Amino acid sequence: MLLKPGRFDRGSVFYPWSTSPPACFTRGTPYDDDADILILEHGDIRDFLFTAYTGPGSKTRKLDFTCCEARICAVARSIVLLTMIIDDDGSNQETIWRLHSDMLIDHSTLCFLHKHMKKLLPQIATLGVWDSGKYGRTLRFSDARTWAKVKDFFEFYAVTPKKAAAFQYQQKHLKDLWDRYRRVHDAAPSSQHELMAQAKNAAKPAMKPGWAHHCLAFGRYRETGTCYDCPKIAARANRVNPLLATLDRAELCYASEPFSGSHLAPAFTKVVFPRDRLPNPPEAIDGYARHAYGQFELYCYSFRDVAATGRWKIRYVVADPIALCHVLQHHRVHGETETANWYGTSQSFEPLLLDSLDYTAENRATKAPTIFDIIACGDMGDIAGILNVLTACSPLLKLRLTSTIFTRTYFWNTQSLKIGSQGPLCADIATVALLLGLTPMEYWYTGTSTSSHDSIQLAFMDMSHGHPPHNITWKSTMLPEWRAKKGEGLYSLYSKAHLSFDARELASFMWRLYTSMFASDNYEALKRTAYDWVQCRLMPSYTRGGFAALLKLVLANVEVDYDEFVDTFGDMMAESREDPWLGPYLEALPMYLTSAGLFGWEDFLLTEGYEDFLSESCLRGWENLPTQLCVTFYIPPKHMMDFTKPPWDDDIGRPVVQVNFQTPDLWFAMYDVHWSWGEISSQGRERTNKHRLFFKEDKKGCAGQSPMVVTVMVPTWILLRTKDLSGEVELALRHDYNVAKRFGERLSMQGCLPLYTTMLSSKNVFITQAPPNLVGNASLSAIPGQEFQDSPLTQESRVHDANILIHAHFNKTQSRVSRMTLRVTCNTEELKQHLLEPADALKAACIEPFTVQVLIGLFLFSITPPMPLKPFAGVTRVKRKAGYIEYTGPVMSRKSLDRSVANVWAIAMYPSSPTTGNLHHIELDRMPTIDIDDACRRGWIFDYIGCVLNNKDKEAVTAPVPYDYNFPVPYSPFKLRIAQMILGYGCPIKSRKTVFMIAERENESSEDVKPHFIILLSSIKLDQIVQGVVLDCAVIPLSDGLRALLAPFMQTLVSSKGAYQVFHGTRKEIALWRRALMSFADRARTWPHKATCRYQSCTPRYHGKDGPICACGTGIFPSDYPVEAEFEKFIHDPKFNDFAVRVAIPVCFPNPLFEKTWKCYHLSNQAQVTETAQMMTQTFDIMIRGDLCLACREKPGGRPLLRCSGCHVAQYCSKECQSKDWKKVHKRICKEFAEDPPFQRAVTRTRRRSSPTNTSVPDHVRVAKWGE
Template sequence: MLIPAFLGCQRPFYAVGNTPAFNLTRCVPQGVDADILLLGCGDVRHILYTSYANVGFPSRKLDITACDIEPNIIARNTLLLALILDADKGVSLTQIWNVFYHFYLDEKDMQLLGTQAKKLLALSESLKLWHGSIYGKTLRFCDEDTLLDVRSIWEKHAESVQLRNTTEFNNQFKANMQKSLDYKDAAWGKEGVVFTSARSAAPLGTQMFKDLAEATQRQWATGLSSSPPRDTKLFPNPMLSVALSDLSPLAYPADPLLSFHLATADANLTKASPLRLPDTAVRIPGEPENLGSRLFEAALVQFREWTNAFRTAAPKTTIRFVVADCFSLCHTLQANLDTGDTCAHWYRQEIGFKALRLAESEYGKTGKSPKQFDVIDTSNVSDYYGAVNVLASAGPLLKDGPSSTLYTELMARGKASEKAKFESLLCGHTRTTSILLGLAPIEYWTNATAVSVVDECLITLSAGRESIEEGLKIQSRLAWKQARYLSGPSSIPSKLHVKADELETTVRRVYEDMLQNEIPDRDGFHRTSHVNAHRATFVAFLKAIGKTTVPVGPEPSVAQLFLERLTNDDTLLLRKFHWQELLLKMSQLGLYTTPKLTLHTKPDNPLAAFWKWTEIPPVVAVTLVVPAAQWKAEHQRALHMTGGLTLQGLVRTPSPSLYSDVQITFGTIEMQGSPDQDDFAVLVREDQDRWGGSSPMIATFNVSTVVLGQGESRATVSLVTYSSIVRSSAMGHDLESTGLLLEGAGLFSTNLLSEDAVFISKNPPGQNGDQVVGSAPPISAGASTVGDTKAKSQESEAVFTANIDTACGDIVTITGHQSIQSAEGKKLLAAKVSIELWQSSPFTININFGENSLNIPVTFPVPVQKDGSKTRVARTSSYIEVIAPIAEPMKSAQLKDYIIPCVLSKPSNIPSALNAPHLSLDTLPILALDDKTRTRFLTTFVSFMYSARERTLRETANQKGISASTRVNFKESIFTMFMLSSGLQGGQTGLFAISHPDRGGVHMLFFVSAIRLDGANASVVLDAAVLPLTNDLVRSNEIYEFLLVVQGLEIATINVNDAELLLWKKAVPALAERCRTWNHKPGCEYKKLDATIPLSLDDGVQLLCSCGMGKLPPDFVSLPEWSNAAAHATRIAISPIFATPFVEDLVGVEMANMISGTSGKGKGQGGQAQGEQQQKQERVVPVMVPDGCRACGKIEGDGGKPLKKCLRCKKVKYCSPGCQKKDWTKHRLECMEEDDAKTFFEKR
């Protein structure tokens, strides 16, 4: 296994998710079939919501592989989905909700659960029988063992229903719930306030937070999410009770409401809005609030719509369940992809000796189960086992294409800021490691995301939970894409060249960071809790790097260099004790084999039985039986430690060798054959009670045979804890002594020759071969970019080399080596024409010969910058090298408009929006805009688009209101659209014109139909249409009457400069693609030879394809002559674009202190008082007072003087000249409405 074995580690049972559902296909173009892999899948909220989020989109097939290590999760999910599929057969929605979400059930619900469990048991006696059943087309199992696990739990469900009236059943549940409460109190405190619950009500989370907290407390007090029925006897829900135990308490908050998008409970929605609550539950102005009950109503409305959508989509949806360790599944799928084998000799779970063996019917020659995926979502597995492990294991399973995405999530809070967390995410320098893996965190390079963390920031700060100096700590979601597609259709080779000597410095840094527990801190102490990796994890990463890089130069391999330099490096405390394990893992994975691992001769007078084998392998499995008395004593101690204790194997011969890759189970040994025969195998009759039973613990780990041949008569085998070894070594004790371990250091130790406790076999128990790691074939280079200049000039593709600074291990530059093969190019080189560089995109640097005699674009795998680059010109050898520094997201001018990129996918040429989540606009709630007091949150919310740095830039904008930053100007335009569409600042209009006064006037018109809530992305979105005013359209006079009408309407003209106009042209295609409800036609302009997206950046030229023109809902906007214009307009979705928290600070110190109520140096009394005051007001963030100062909200000026109106528009008021100046960047756009002298449309 690639994760450590633990002792005494409680595993909370996550019955339901504690984060709101999101669309699993948010990165996949509409109408394209999608294969999805969920690692640590949890409940099915994302699956249900995905069905709803695809309503209205072109039809597609979804094939979802859902993996979780907890069988109760899979059993619950399957039963729920089966109930949903049966809902048209008399099963009520409320009952389905109760059975899945409630802690307690009434008699009727219990009967439903019992009947359903028995029904599923009858259909699941075999995998073949299940797959042929009424559910088998939609709900499938990847392997026989998963089906057996699930059946076992369904049997317990049915049995528990029968026992519902017994005292024992009820008392056991009561005891387990008390243990769950104790666990909650220890982890969350008595109050159990879940600050992250604000996400579920975003973008109204701040004003709903108090009610959310009360709803969670009510769920735990009553066990129900709705009001408890009167005089109704309730029983513990077997769907929950079966899963709970001493070591598996219910994970807090376990509040089903948090899985939904709860802003609809408090938002003012239009009568025709989707997901609007029933009129009986709608908030009535002036009446006492009943938000608590509305939260449940909102969730139930969504649950109804989601389940209906799932049932409708079921014929084209397949969900494949598997109970397995996620890393075991990933590497088994890699092996299946490579060789077709259904078993790669990985254990299924952290505890147990069953091998993961995929069903032949599903993954054999005739199987149709996917092995590569468009989407891989890894939940927050990275929190537990590290993002390096996740990317190295799951990354190779991504399909080859720009829309393919792997998602990671970090929810653990720790002490680091978001930027610091990002830097340490991949064990060292995240940017460097991701480049080597061939993956790119797209939001890092764009420094832009449509996913908001505003509510979480505000709640966190207002509660005084964070030190401002440390930075905010929020849920971090990262989308990883294949790096070579960030610039468009890829002609970039999939492998990056790198010198082995340089690469070794990087991997050593990863090695030290991955095993940093062995490095003492400043006080000389070692962290011994939550060890999430070991040597095998690192070697698997090293193999993954070998698949994506090509070594350069005559040096030895990276693995050999690493081992040579590590020999005398004692940075890690246990380096020498793990040396044999490291050599063993390097050899097993084919990275490096040393002669020291080869057994040349047997020892003199061998004693162990395995020396009699005719063929002795270089590696054998040592299996150790630990008596229950020994492991139970240490287990009880470990239960009181965070994260438990990490187990390691120790062989002393007499020199000690430690082994971290340990697998454990509980039960009794059964030998197959004789220990001195080649076919000897160790079998285990496993005790299913595991920690709760009284059986011995059985541990197994691989050991080099040569180690066992050294002094075997005195050799001992032990199972020890990592903390005890570190403690002993750090104290200077001699682990190499021939005596036993220090007292209390190990669980159990015995002589190697013990026939009752030590068993040596060729393979570990339950396995019949060597574990296969990272065997997926590397992705080959993609198809050449359609119509690129390089193809025309007959030049070969460039080769790229990463240049690493050996002082720190970071990639600092990339060398693009361009061979010149065309006769024209060689002739120009020989003529010694000048060579100049110019940059056309963040990725492409063009080599220009002479005065444009020949241009060769060199497209790098990551953003680079021409400034600071160097050029090598080999005129005789006919090549040119460009050594370019890697771009910096906040500093490099090349990334200023790389914000919402959209590229064409090959070979279909369907556009792919790289970081704009796809939305089915017609499924999203519509805000009513008539009551401004209920939409004021938009001002605060949308203003958080500006990072702390951008706020400063915004204040220094020139007199025309235009900043030196293109991003700030772009965000300013979006802010204006939201403010004027909502009527919150200035007048109210949904008509906007993007105008460049010096380049023909108006270039495009925007028509806002509605402002919608986007709960999945914790945001809001403008449902709009764009009408690009091309020369052809204007000259055709087709919309002449419409343009005349528009000039007389209230329309906001947004003046832009060259850079912002270019950015809008680049952004609009992504804004259209993310919400399209139509398919691209065979004759789509994007599918033509040499097509680009946008089609053109020239003024007055078509930039969008024509496929979406006129595809608007009826009555989209109410304007005279609209039908003529609508035929040329394309629907788009405009969201606030936020800075990325792991690139720059979202909130500056001054604002953070204002929100938190601190004095500027972190938490204090003021922050607490402010937080209490805000809670009393049931609002965390204060809103501006109506008719107050437009900038600060004051109702009077200094000294009690009345506010002064803007002299230009006479509408808005200010308390001081300073506030008016500060607000001018926003207000200047509204003031323009009064400027009668402005000419709106100009002749082209």
Template sequence: MQAAHINLLSFFYPIGNTPAAFLTQSIPPEQSVDVLLLGCGDVRSILFTAYMNQNNDHQTLDFTCCDIEAAIIARNVLLFTMISEDDVGVRDETLWNIYYHFYLDDESLASLLFQSQKLLAAASTLDHWHDSKYGRFLKFCDANTISGVKAIWNKWADSDGNAKTKAHHRKRFETELSLATDLDMGTGPNVTAVRSAGPLSIQAVREVSQVHADFWRFGVTTTDSKRITASTHPNPTFSSTASDNATIHYGTNPITGFHLATAYAPLTNDSPLRPMNDGIPQTGIVVQSAKTEFYSWVTAFQISIKKKLCFRFFAGDAMAFCHTLHRDDNNNWYHDMWHSKPIILDPVSYGAHGTAPVTFDVVDTSNLADHVGAVNLLVAAVPILSKSPCSTLYVETSLRHQETTEETVNALLCGNFQTIAFLFGVLPVEYWTNVSELGTTIDHTVDSFSSITKMQSGSARQLRSKMALKHCPTSDFTRAWHDHRMHVDPLELSRLLCNTYLAMFRNEDHAAMMASLISQKSINYTLQNSSKVQHNRGSFALLLRFLRERIETDWSNMMNKLIQKISEDQTLMFGRNYLQELFVYLYVFGVHHNTTYLPNPRMHQTAGVPIGPCLWKDVPPVVCITLKVPCSKLGVFTSLSKRELSTPPVRCTLNSLDRLTNSFSALNMSFGTMSSSGSRDDDDFRLRITEDDRGWSGKEPVLVSFLAPTWFVVRDFHKTLVSFGVVSTPLSTPTFVRALGDRLNVYQTTLGDKDHVFVTKHAPNLSGLPSLPNLGQSVASASSFRTTAEAVLTKPVPGNSEDPRVVFTATMSAASLSNITAHLDIIFADHKSLLTGGALVQIHQQSSFNINLTIGESPRRYLFRFPIPVLESRCRVRIARKSSYVEVVATALVPSAFAQRPDMVYLMFPEKSNDVLWNVPYTSSDYLPILDVAKKAEMQWLVTHISMMFSANERQMKRENRSAGAFFPVHDDLRTNFKDSLFTMFMNFSVPKGRRLRIFGINQPEDGGLHAIFFIQSLRLDLANATVLLDGAVLVLTDNVCENIRPFIAALSADANFRNIDVNADELKLWKHAIPAFAERCRSWKHLSTCEYKTQQRIPSSYAHGKQVICSCGNGKLPSSFIQGVPKWDMVKDYAVRVAISPVFPVPYVEALAGMDSTSRELSKVNVEACAFCRKTTDEIGTTLMRCGRCQNMKYCSKPCQKADWKRHKKICKPKTWVT
């Protein structure tokens, strides 16, 4: 659930504005994957995933794609069907033109219209579609979705009708483009597109901005005059949406979804994705790079679609869709906030015997967290994340820079980041490890670029982040997967949740806003942040419902304390007004029902006389009020320009005669007509809404429904006022107060107004209250939730039917998690005797999450699996010898506490089915572009990129060590040392100061010398992660291997291409964790039943010199002629394993990145401003550009250029206005 807003201004995103993601890079290659894409957008990530998986015959992919806009799904299905029918190869430029151009030539338009007719013919009904040739791999989740998509296809087909129809379509299309340009608040270049160039983003600044400008000028991705002239037909796929109020986003740019580093990096002649770049300007190479990648994706997709791809589509609200993903027939959720159609999923696929997935291995949420709030998103998405340690939930968001990194990330989850994630039962992988494979060059470039061009003047800096959230890592060798059910003290939990509540509704804390305005430089950000309303009280009730299933406490006691704290709060200006909405949804979602908060309605009816709902035989504590707001009242919104209007939050309010006010922001709104069945005085009184598809362009009223407490509705039924209005915020109040007055009410009447107010048991078109998946326990006593987690014996006890049990208890302050206590009752007689006899109880850290406990000399060990990383040194043991129990109390620590642990950089765990690579992405090295390192002058960017591995603190330590001298280092930091070794490998292979080296040994002089040897074959662009990787092989020198390769070792010592990298004991341990990860992430082979990881149940297999580090399953499984020029290679190749070595970057919301002065210096040399007509820069014309005197946006080098551009520019040129 989310707060309600006016949707007159909504953007249409037909093309993605971030580079394509490798959606399955967290999943082992032989595991079939169910993927859920929330806010799926265009096809880029799906096609890129198919490209990266094209040689993997073991993995089938099932994609469920959800987007609020049916036009997005219509476009994607169109492209998928056209690709699937192209048996002889890609149809020239047709696919590209239809999917990426504003304007089409005759041939492309004809192809589009022809395909639209074919799709319409197949989509007469949902069943007919599923029986068609397309239905084999393209499925719709419900009838409403296919109906909405059909409406879009019909618009496309009708766009090429008679002359009048064509003229109407053209006028509307050009009006949309003009409006989009007018809404573009920036006057500089397109910064977003720079991200697409990854590690070469600095080099891409000028060209990507020019491509964006040219695209909006010509509507195509070519500057060839003949092709521009031929492309005259407006592309209906860019203008036809489900509603007339959606505007194409002004940042739309065909190239932003691709990996543009290939346009700037020197690639070998045989490299994948190498664009043709002979004799064309750099802007042309950028476009050619995108097209080359697109057609490579298409070719791979054509192969994959025949055997291992399935797609399911849903058009509607992402969170409502998540809540309906269970096998019930009627969930009573609407498709979205602005429509009254219920979600009824296809019973064949989603019924009791359906085969469509309802839990997922990968859930990608795009950037929805920025729009709906991360808390709302996690409440909906976490329950449908499969209970597997490799299952991953991706959350992409723009974090606002605060004073500290801790404050920055805490704002995301409305509380202490670590603690709230812990309550959700997921671990933010990058946060805990402070390791990211995602290159940070992009963030440095965009941040520096924005600063230089002053594009964010008056606004807070943003930090773009993509987080991977996973379940706690474990092993299934000793137990089945389970959720840790945590015991929490009710008072402690109530304090913490009260703070979360206040943070969710901080926009109502006007005192805090004023303090922020006084203290912060960023006034615009403070005003915008205080006007950003994402949650309603139903959101908080859903959070509590989710937590109730995960936490064991005296729930009734906790809820009473929490409600008391919320009721007594004085910081939220409108907090008391929304209390009744909170009580309503606590009841609706089965969280808590207390007759003190929702009393018997019959006790409050006017003068004791039954009226309204009290005339019903069965009077529920909650009813639905539907208010008909006349169309004539909506002019307050429609009369404003979209730029002035924005998206103001709205609410409904009930005001009684004695001045009691209750507000409600969990609204459903739709335009249409209403019909009823039954009498208002009968229990079966129902409402049905028939929607008007014209929406804001029509004449029908807006029908607003909300749930309210029955007792308040009946107390002064005929006189209580009900109103629909705008929520007061620092931005909405100045906009509407003159037209609406201080209360900002758009429309008001009494509950007794039978023409405009309707009271029913359930919302229109629904048959009950919303239901939730996997959250079916009703309100009950705390004792009904009793359960325990397992404490695993590492050595089973034969013949003993009892299992030892451990109970976890979390201790919390008002703000954060303090510690976790694991309580173990000793049930074995011999262990009880050892305890009473005073035997020594010891703990030993097995891994970052696991603690072993032993009692005396007994061979049995208890393994405690904590749900967050812990340190043995910060654990204490409590022993009750007479009562026969022990407790391990682990302090909750911050990520920096684990910086010196070798096992917290690369985490990999053995599993019976597939080993889990927890925080390093899988890749398909063969399909990544190969960098031509021989072109040394063109590889200098790599020095800057690899240097970004070092955080600000690590760079400071390196400086201090250099000052102290090599023999007297001040710091001996594990991660800095490891990154230095990686830096040595990358630099000496790619941009060496002398001879290029390609063989590197990991040498520990004090522990046997050489432990492993890396052979580097090539340097590749890791497109998915905006970085690079070394593609090569590793030879681990076990005792057995060394016996057989002594001549090779002797020859190697004389090889000029070889260099030893000396490491200390701790760094060697880290390398022994890294090597299995490097091999696992790029493997194309299967682990054998005899795999050492499985037999020994640990990764790495051993730390000891000469012992196995990596399993032998991949030995010798290298591409032919993979490593060349190494003397006596045939002697060792059968022992070598392929690896992919990437830099490791700090996580910017955990640790401050190093200042990139060099980035700013490079960008300051790049002239990014150019004439809007001829594209000449100030460097080229030798003077500054002149602004358009009217709008102050467009810039020109001369009056002739301005005059030549006026025909286009006058459509969007408006006098400069200032937004307060």
């Protein structure tokens, strides 16, 4: 089964380097928590290295990674590099860097690789030898298939010049890869925009100075094949790096290069790295690449340290990510994967079997996890469909408050996420997430440390390349309950939210979701739609099998009248059979619903006359005829020759493949097609349930002589409509913009492009019960519920004295959930007796958007609903005889959430400490410190913090009166205070502000000022996890008694002559600071909570006399913790620091998914966007295409180009071209280039070399002769 459409990939691509900076996989888990992590999109070892550097956690933390990769060459390359790092002591660091980053290497580097492979080959002789060997302690294989393929690559890497023929073949293959990589980059129309976008992404938050140097470094790399700016080293690099091999028709992606996978902001600002280990790049590596090398060196040391402890395990599996998730679900339910019946990849017929001993019950020591704390999806949602990804991942998420699914998207924007819009989730995002058991954190909470600065800088980008990436965090929909009995204190319970729905309302919503998922089936609407809408919305991402998997999960998550739901949904399906665009594809839906066990055969697939059809059909000998059958056919290579060219030879992209079935009275199509190249064999009697197919893959793919084998599941009813299988089966390309543009005159009436047609009765068509190499249908397992993983209560105390059920109500159009009813049902006699008390003792109210309190006599229940409710706007109903009390309230709108303090930071107790859902955890001592005194290289910081306000805040800031009390929402002044701290700290030393006081004053004229917090700003650090800035501070929460104890410090503060600043705020703003500082302290925590911690018995809303932060971390500062000299004696004085806690305060921004920043408002003008695009395009041409005139893009025909007298880098063929370009573009950037001598020298060095338009491999890169 395919849950996403099969695409015609004539030649796939390999990303040897990530196109985005490395991610920290542990950013969602507390410092001292073990974690099981599933990585669905892995491409670069720097993700693991960066995690080891920035988020290793405590010395006892254990991390278990399950890493899914679609390409075997990426896994083999990663394992070789990681084993090199494990073995190294630092002396071979430069060699490892070259093997990781350079396309061309010298003889000594190649010899180092061969020596290492000689050591690895005996270790990988068998899977058991590897697991028990030196490297199996950290690096493991999840299945024998991955191990066998990696072994083949290891043998390829180990080929030495002594094996002359094999070595020549290897180098020729690699040389061709490098040659095509350069040629495709020059030919691809989008390569310039993509390189600029990657450059800015790598340099964030210092994007403005970063992108130009990045493009220049890539131009040098593209020309020499190395990261070195040294002609001698480049001349010695006469071997092509074997670690970039693919061994199939895959090409190196033209957008992949070694610089984008690094955090390169330190290259454009002066920073101080932690002193325990400083980078030491070799002198030959200069400029931009020097910083990338320095980071790689630091990360390698950290990974080597954690690997030596044995606390990390990295498990590799080569598989389609969606298939792996469903196989893991099957393993959780059945304990094995042999009957899961999923293919490993979308273009392979090899079954996905997790047959490593780590997945057996007997192997407890190295047992592999099947549920996870963190699931990192990357941009799989854009590739495979976000609904497919969430459906596959959410059942694998542990039931914990910190368990998280991380996704990244390039296509979500403010319009697609409006409430009720049919956006990325094909329906209202909050409602769909609720049905999947997830909470979209960025949707319901306004607080974020992600800047909109990149949206402004990248506003000129072509919309076909999407928007700057947005990170979306999904949490499991928990139901935290705080319960208290008068006189007995407070205790907590955690459970999965029990949701119920009206069957008819849910069926109507799911049908709307279904029609939206398959809107691209409407060919007539496609022809009337604009190009950008076609690219971003109507490209199909889902199949009917994917919808069946989604529906099965929804029905497992919620309580609903199942029979009524089936009847209502079935009626809607029956009504749509005559629909001109849903009808031809509709038969697949009941097939998959029946296969998933949701509906019965008799509900949809049988009509009148079925027995007559069956008795006369050639399938009548079938025993227990199933609801679906597999149709497999092969196509001779000669019929596919016109469509097997490499991707760059035509412009049809990756069209969807579909199989059409035609009978005299029916046309029916399926586009969940599986195909590959190879030979097929059969066993058993044809057209019976004993007939099986076996497939042997041709490694040459479409370049070989094997036929193309296509298989698809079809409803049995379709095959029974003809007595002798006289219908036709046709392979076609599905309609999309590119196919219609190129083959418009050849499209059929249904809008598809036929490729091959044959009869169902032909000898090359096989009808079986299961697809080739499988024994049954693909498994769709709805995971049963879990117990909460980390409850602070003992088993005896977890007796539920009440049950809580939440019923969700849809609006009138059934497009979204608009109301919720929370019902508390009494289970104990004591609680039932309290339910009989007078009305004053029975109350229920929503006091905050995510807090509903229910009072039953002496018992108080504080419940967190899965959606925010409008405070004090609901209705309470008490049913004493039935034994329950319920509260019904409306769901808050997105706009009204901005006015709530509770919807800025998602804070919950986990299980006895505050944790936040929309802030990451950070280890401050591992982040580089910005040298704020370097005035020449800190200018980008002020551009960065200039985006903290949104359009709504413009009037408050520009008003003639002080704006402290003019902001419409409390989050706005909160953001501004943090930005003002950076501005004050960035002042010259004599007027620098290092201490800030947050005081309460209700209005401007009030004289009553009450200080609440003192913040000592120690330093400003680069937060490389989110590519932003974080403030390293010490915070003192002030109470009435504490002010007397801190009198000496207060006196020093007052007499410090302007070294401190007071911020006045309203009561709401102070309440926001209270909530925020709880999470700011815990996200930077490197100490454990004590048994006496008061978080054991308080809620996130606690406003006690001791302040919002517990005392477990007070006074814990490094011995060299930097503060201003006049305050240093206090920070290390026990009497003082017993009240100070170290916190990590992020720079806070408007939510980029929903709000435009104030600066973004000014760049919304199309003329300014066009101007920005022209300036950046010209700069790109100066660096990469220096042999052309900047105005006419032509060569001067033998004459030298004329240089601009101002910047000395712009070149023109004539004075007319120079005058024309000066007025149009160049006058706005000439001065910037003139004031950047390093940039001028780098451009000059680049132009002295051979022309970058030469697409052949340099002469010194040749096929080596034997003995060299």
